Amino acid sequence: MKQESAQSPLLATKTSGYGLLDSISSPADVRALRLDQLPELCADIRRYLIDNLSVNPGHFASSMGAVDIIVALHYVYDTPTDHLFWDVGHQAYAHKILTGRKEAFANQRKKGGISGFPSPLESEFDTFVTGHASNSISAALGRAIADRNTPGKEKCKTVAVIGDASISGGLAFEGLNNVANNPNNLLIILNDNEMSIDANVGGLHVYLSELSTSAGYNKWRSKLYKAFRRKGVVTEAGKGRIQRFANSVKSLVSGKQNIFEGLNIRYFGPFDGHDVIKIVKILNDIKDMETPRLLHLHTIKGKGYAPAEENPAKWHAPGLFDPETGEKICKDSSDSPLAWQEVFGRTLVELAHRDDRVMGVTAAMPSGTSVSRMLSEFPERTFDVGISEGHAVTFSAGLATGGKRPFTAIYSTFLQRAYDNIVNDVCIQGLPVTFCIDRAGIVGEDGVTHHGLLDIAYLRCIPNMKVASPADEETLRNLMLTSLHSDGPMAIRYPRGKATTKDWQTEMKVIEIGKGRVINEQPDSDIAVLTVGPILHEAKKAVDALRSKGIKVNLYDMIWVKPLDTDLLNRIASSHSNIVTIEDGVTTGGFGTAVTEWCRDNGFDLNIKSLGAPDSWIAHGTVAQLRHDCGYDSDGIEAAIAKLAVKNP
Numbered sequence: 001m002k003q004e005s006a007q008s009p010l011l012a013t014k015t016s017g018y019g020l021l022d023s024i025s026s027p028a029d030v031r032a033l034r035l036d037q038l039p040e041l042c043a044d045i046r047r048y049l050i051d052n053l054s055v056n057p058g059h060f061a062s063s064m065g066a067v068d069i070i071v072a073l074h075y076v077y078d079t080p081t082d083h084l085f086w087d088v089g090h091q092a093y094a095h096k097i098l099t100g101r102k103e104a105f106a107n108q109r110k111k112g113g114i115s116g117f118p119s120p121l122e123s124e125f126d127t128f129v130t131g132h133a134s135n136s137i138s139a140a141l142g143r144a145i146a147d148r149n150t151p152g153k154e155k156c157k158t159v160a161v162i163g164d165a166s167i168s169g170g171l172a173f174e175g176l177n178n179v180a181n182n183p184n185n186l187l188i189i190l191n192d193n194e195m196s197i198d199a200n201v202g203g204l205h206v207y208l209s210e211l212s213t214s215a216g217y218n219k220w221r222s223k224l225y226k227a228f229r230r231k232g233v234v235t236e237a238g239k240g241r242i243q244r245f246a247n248s249v250k251s252l253v254s255g256k257q258n259i260f261e262g263l264n265i266r267y268f269g270p271f272d273g274h275d276v277i278k279i280v281k282i283l284n285d286i287k288d289m290e291t292p293r294l295l296h297l298h299t300i301k302g303k304g305y306a307p308a309e310e311n312p313a314k315w316h317a318p319g320l321f322d323p324e325t326g327e328k329i330c331k332d333s334s335d336s337p338l339a340w341q342e343v344f345g346r347t348l349v350e351l352a353h354r355d356d357r358v359m360g361v362t363a364a365m366p367s368g369t370s371v372s373r374m375l376s377e378f379p380e381r382t383f384d385v386g387i388s389e390g391h392a393v394t395f396s397a398g399l400a401t402g403g404k405r406p407f408t409a410i411y412s413t414f415l416q417r418a419y420d421n422i423v424n425d426v427c428i429q430g431l432p433v434t435f436c437i438d439r440a441g442i443v444g445e446d447g448v449t450h451h452g453l454l455d456i457a458y459l460r461c462i463p464n465m466k467v468a469s470p471a472d473e474e475t476l477r478n479l480m481l482t483s484l485h486s487d488g489p490m491a492i493r494y495p496r497g498k499a500t501t502k503d504w505q506t507e508m509k510v511i512e513i514g515k516g517r518v519i520n521e522q523p524d525s526d527i528a529v530l531t532v533g534p535i536l537h538e539a540k541k542a543v544d545a546l547r548s549k550g551i552k553v554n555l556y557d558m559i560w561v562k563p564l565d566t567d568l569l570n571r572i573a574s575s576h577s578n579i580v581t582i583e584d585g586v587t588t589g590g591f592g593t594a595v596t597e598w599c600r601d602n603g604f605d606l607n608i609k610s611l612g613a614p615d616s617w618i619a620h621g622t623v624a625q626l627r628h629d630c631g632y633d634s635d636g637i638e639a640a641i642a643k644l645a646v647k648n649p
Contacts, residue, residue, distance in 0.1 A: 015102060015103050015106065018044045018045075018047060018048050019040060019041075019043075019044040020033065020037060020040055020041045020044050021041060021044035021045055021048055021097070021102070024041070024097075024098060024102070025100060025102070026098075026099065026100055027074040027079045027098055027099060027125070030071065030074045030075050030098055031074070031075055033075070035075075035277055035280060036277070038071055038072070038075060038276045038277060038280065039276055039277065041071055042067050042068050042071050042276055043304070045067050045071070045094050045097060045098075046064055046067055046303070046304035046305070048097065048102075048105075049063060049064060049067075049093060049094070049097075050064075050304075050305055050323045051323060052105055052106055053093075054320065054321050054322065054323040055320065056106060056107070056108065056109070056110070057109075057317065057318065057319045057320055057445075058093065058108060058109055058116050058317065058445075059090040059091075059093070059116065059316065059317050060302070060305075060308060060315050060316070060317065060318055061301040061302035061308045061312045061315040061316050062090040062091040062163075062193075062301060062316065063090065063091050063092070063093035063094060064301070064302050064303050064304055064305055064308060065091065065191070065193050065273075065299045065300055065301045065302060065303045066091035066092070066094065066161075066191055066299065067094045067303070067304070068273060068274045068275070068276040068279060068299075068303075069161065069189060069191060069273055069279060069297060069299070070091075070092070070094040070095045070098065071094065071098070071276055072276050072279035072280045072283055073159060073161075073189075073283070074095075074098055074099075075280055076280055076283040076284055076287060077157055077159065077283075077287070078157075079099070079125055080099075080124045080125045080127075081156060082156055082157040082158070082159070083127045083140070083143055083147075083156065083157070083158045083159070084125070084127060084159050084161065085127055085128050085136040085139050085140035085143070085158070085159065085160040085161065086118050086128075086130050086136060086161055087130065087133060087134065087135065087136035087137075087160065087161060087162040087163060087166045087172075088117075088130055088131065088132065088133045088163070088166060089116075089117035089118045089130030089131060090117075090316075091161070091163070091191065092117070092118050092130070093105070093108075095118070095125070096108070096114065096118070096123075099123055099125035099126075100123065100125075101114055101122075101123065109445035109446070109447070109620055110445070110620070110621065111619075111620065111621030111622065111625045111626075112621075113620075115447050115448075115619070115620055116445065116446060116447065116620065117129075117130045117131045117446075117447065117449060118130045127143065128140075128143075129449065130449070131413075131446070131447075131448070131449020131450060132413070132414065132417065132449060133163075133165070133166040133169050133387045134162075134166045134167070134168075134169030134170070134171040134172040134387060135171055135172075136160040136161065136162045136166070136172075136175075137160050137162060137167075137171075137172050137175030137176060137179065137186075137188060138171060138172075138174065138175035138178075139160075140158050140159070140160035140186055140188075141158075141160075141175055141178065141179055141184060141186055143158050144158035144184040144185060144186045145182055145184050148183065148184060148185070157185060157187070157287060158184075158185065158186050158187070159186075159187045159188075159189060160186065160187070160188045160189070161189045161191055162188060162189070162190060162191065163190075163191050163192070163193065164190060164191070164192040164193065164194060165364060165386065165387050166387055167190060168386050168387060168388065169386075169387040169388060170388060170390060170391065176188075176260070176263055176265065177263060179263065179264075179265055179292040180263060180264035180265060180292055183290070184292055185289065185290050185291070185292075186292045186293075187286065187287070187292075187293055187294075187295065188265070188292070188293070188294040188295070189294075189295050189297060190269075190294055190295065190296045190297065191273065191297055191299055192270065192273070192296060192297060192298050192299065193273075193298075193299045193300060193301045193312075260294045264292070265292045265293060265294050266286075266289070266291055266292070266293035266294070267293070267294050267296065268282065268286060268293065268294065268295045268296065269294075269295055269296030269297060270296040270297065270298050271295070271296070271297055271298070272297070272298060273297030273298050273299035274299060274300065274303055279297065282295060283295075300312075301315075302315050305326070306326070307326030308326075313367065335502060336498060336502070337473075337498045337499045337500060337501055337502050337504070338473075338498070338499055338502075338504060339370075339496075339497060339498055339499065340438075340473075340476070340494040340495060340496070340497065340498075340499050340534075341368070341369055341370040341438060341496075342370050343473045343476055343477070343499055343504050344369070344370055344409065344436060344438070344476065344480070344494065345369070345370025345371060345372065345373035345374065346370070346373060346505075347476070347477045347480050347508075348360055348370075348371070348373065348374050348407055348409075348436075348480070349373050349374050349377055349378075350508075351407075351480060351481065351484060352374055352377070352378050352381065355405065355484060356381075357403060357404050357405040357484075358381065358404075358405050358407065358484070359381050359382070359383070359396075359399050359404045359405065359406040359407070360374040360375065360378070360381065360382040360383065360406075360407055360409070361382075361383050361385065361392055361395065361396050361399070361406050361407070361408040361409070362383075362384050362385075362392070362408070362409045362410065363384070363385055363386065363387060363388055363389045363391075363392040363410055363414065364384065364385075364386050364387045364388075365384075365409070365410070365411065365414075365438075366382075366384045368411070368438070369409035369410070369411075369436070369438050370409075371384070371409050383395070389410055389414050389415060389417040389418040389421075390417060390418040390420070390421045391421075392408055392410060392418065393408060393410075393415075393418040393421035393422055393425060393426060393433070394421045394425045396408045396426070396433045397421075397425040397426045397429065397431050397433060399433075400426075400431035400432050400433050401429075401431065405432055405434070405483075405484055406433050406434065407434045407436050407480070407483075408433055408434065408435055408436065409436040409438055410435070410436075410437065410438065411437075411438050411439040411450075411452060412437045412438065412439050412440045412441075412452025412453075412454070412455045412493065413439065413443075413449065413450050413451065413452050415435065415437060415455060416454065416455075416458070419458060422435070422459075422462065422465075422489075423462055426489050427462050427463060427464040427465055427489050428464070430464045430487070430488045430489070431488070431489060432483075432486070432487055432488060432489065432490075433489050433490075434480070434483040434484075434489075434490050434491075434492065435459075435489065435490070435491040435492070436480075436492055436494075437452065437455050437491055437492065437493040437494070438452075438494065438496070439452045439495065439496045440452040440455055440469070440493035440494055440495055440533070440584065440585070441453065441493075441495045441496075441533070441535075441584030441585060442495075442584060442613070442618065442623050442626045442627060442630075443495075443496050443623070444496070444620070444621065444622055444623045444626070445620050445621070445622070446620065447618075447619055447620030448617050448618060448619055448620070451613075451618055452493075452495075452585075453584075453585045453586050453613045453618070454585070454586055455491070455493055455585065456469075456493070456532075456561055456583060456585040456586070456589075456590045456591055457585065457586050457588065457589035457590045457593075458589075459491050459562075460561050460562045460589075460590075460591075460594060461589070464488050464489055465488075465489050465490070465491060465562065466486075466488065466489065466490040466491065466513060466514075466560070466562055466563065467490075467491045467493070467560070467561040467562040468490070468491070468492055468493075468559055468560050468561065469492070469493045469494065469532045469533035469534075469559070469561065470492065470494060470533065470534070470559065471500075471531070471533060471534050471535075471536040471537070471557050471559070472499065472500045472501065472534070473499045473500065473501060473504035473506075474504070474506045475511075475559065476492065476494055476499075477504075477506065477508045478508055478509055478510070478511045479492045479511070479559075480492065480508070481508040481509065481510055482510050482511050482513065485510050486513060493533065494533070494534070495533070495534055495584060496623075497623070499534075500534065500537060511559075513560065513563065514560050514563035514564065514565055514566075515559070515560070515565050515567075515568070516530075516556055516557055516558035516559050516560065516565040516568050517556070517557050517559065518554075518555075518556055518568075519536070519540070519555040519556060519557055520543060520553075520554060520555040521554045521555075521556075522552055522554060523575075524552060525552040525553055525554045525576070526576055526577050526578055527551075527552075527553045527554065527576065527578045527579075527580065527641060527644055527645065528553075528554045528555075528556065528572045528575075528576040528578070528579050528580070529542075529543060529553055529554065529555045529556065529579075529580045529581075529582065529637075529641065530556050530558050530572070530579060530580070530581045530582070530591075530595060531555070531556070531557055531558065531581075531582045531583070532557075532558050532559065532560075532561055532582075532583050532591045533583065533584055534584070535582050535583060535584045535632065536555075536557050538582075538627070538632065538633055538634045538637060539555060539582055539634075539637055540555065541634035541637075541638075542634045542635075542637035542638035542641060543555050543641075545634070545638050546638055546641055546642065546645075549642075551641070551642065551645045553641055554572075554576070556568065556572065558591070561590075561591045561594060562594070564594060564595070564598055566598065569595065569598055569599075570602070573599055573602070573604040573606060574604075576606070577606060577607060578606065578607045578608075578609070578644050579595065579599070579606055579607070579608045579609070580608075580609045580610075580611065580637075580640060580641055580644065581595050581596075581608065581609070581610045581611065581612075582610075582611045582612065582632055582637060583610075583611075583612040583632075584612065584613075584627075584632070585612055585613060586612060586613045586614075586615065587610040587611070587612040587613065587614070587615070588615045590610075590612060591610075591612075592608070592610025592611075592612060593610070595608065595610075596608050596610070607644070609640060609644060611631060611632040611636065611637060611640055612630070612632055613630055613632075614630060618630065
């Protein structure tokens, strides 16, 4: 997963003319500023973000909203000696800019440039790899306790910054539950913008919106505790009991129960997360406390750019846009094929009209997965459970026990978080949950934490699971209908981006489970190419190019990884000496492994070459660039087959 730093600019983006920001090359420069200069620095950073992200897209609204918090943190804390942990990392662009990556930021998310997420392989200021939600509290707690038990590091400070959507995730609650179990100085900053990518859901969101506390109470509480300690009334061992009693008094007086103080985590807030001077003063007041605490800050997603403030969901990652007008610049023509997600979303609505058992489930990504289409038409049968993938899967299992047919749409990389739920709650019971695995394969600029390369390998080993991948929209629709008419769990994986044809709305039909199809077959060819999923189209280009050079290759779309089409495989293995498998996933344990195992177990001694993602972490770049690097774009496929043809004329 090693990140390369750009040696020369890939984009000609202005990096000067940004006022105070021009003089900042490290957090030490931030700390050298006067306190009253910080609002100006925040404004300069926002201008820099707007100018850069308008031409090199990234995560816009969340990063604009966190600028003031980031400036305050680097002003108060001695980073990198003190440690900052970011949850997800969407909001951390200002952190990158202030920590020596201002010039490199123009090329963030591009191949050879810096990552769009924090990574310790990129900078000493990035304490932990980010990309998935809800892990910051657990990781930061571990580091805080590690420093406390390391000579010379006992005074290091640790801060976890987490959003109001991420804190609703199960792992965040597990971390919160353990924060007060051991002595530590962890500060949790709750960046509460009342948004994730789509609108937040759940009771915790409502609770956070109403939570309040008294600054006077906190001062009174601290003075009273210190007085009791001086008089020997309170010992360290009895501190927890006093905290719980004080929290009960506070709840009685305020009329509100505080979930954080109920867990023995001191709570401060809520405060304005865009008043950088106020945030600095609060941080200075509480940073030396030797107790876990939470600072609740209200922010606005897209702060400082009116179009993003007005519609933060659409400005999560807006792509190219005109910074003056806010108008988005779309490169795709209106008559281009729909995105895979859009075909899925529209087909789901069709199925819901036909069959009232159909339910739609997603985990905080209704617009990203296009489950939003069903949410609009069938709100009572569509469920966005928030950043809770494990719950989404088990909830779907519960729906299935009641005779419903849930279509559970989750990005491949995020479905990894629900593996135990898939195994124990769905597959052991053989429940008819359809896993609609979005963003399967290489996803591009989001990089290593977001590629969906592992799902074939981690699903095909589960008993009762069926795994398929359509090469085109017609097959996707047929697979969705087929899952509705079959028993047991089924996974359908498809990539990010545009599908293959404009004529997608064909009449759906139930197809035979475990049956592939012949794309091109000639009796005098000794090389068979087996693909699964849309990578078929890259293989077609390669096969056509080879045919023009006199190399004959047979091509098959297997569709199913599990169960394999054993009749077709038997025919292929009996008439070819060379097989090439191609998948947009890891070759270790993937589709190629399944074919190799079957050939071995059935007595076929063939030369099998598997193309796909290697057994190493893949950084960021365009999908085309990364497939080329991995050797399974059309050029790589052609080269691999040509080499086989030379060795086996």
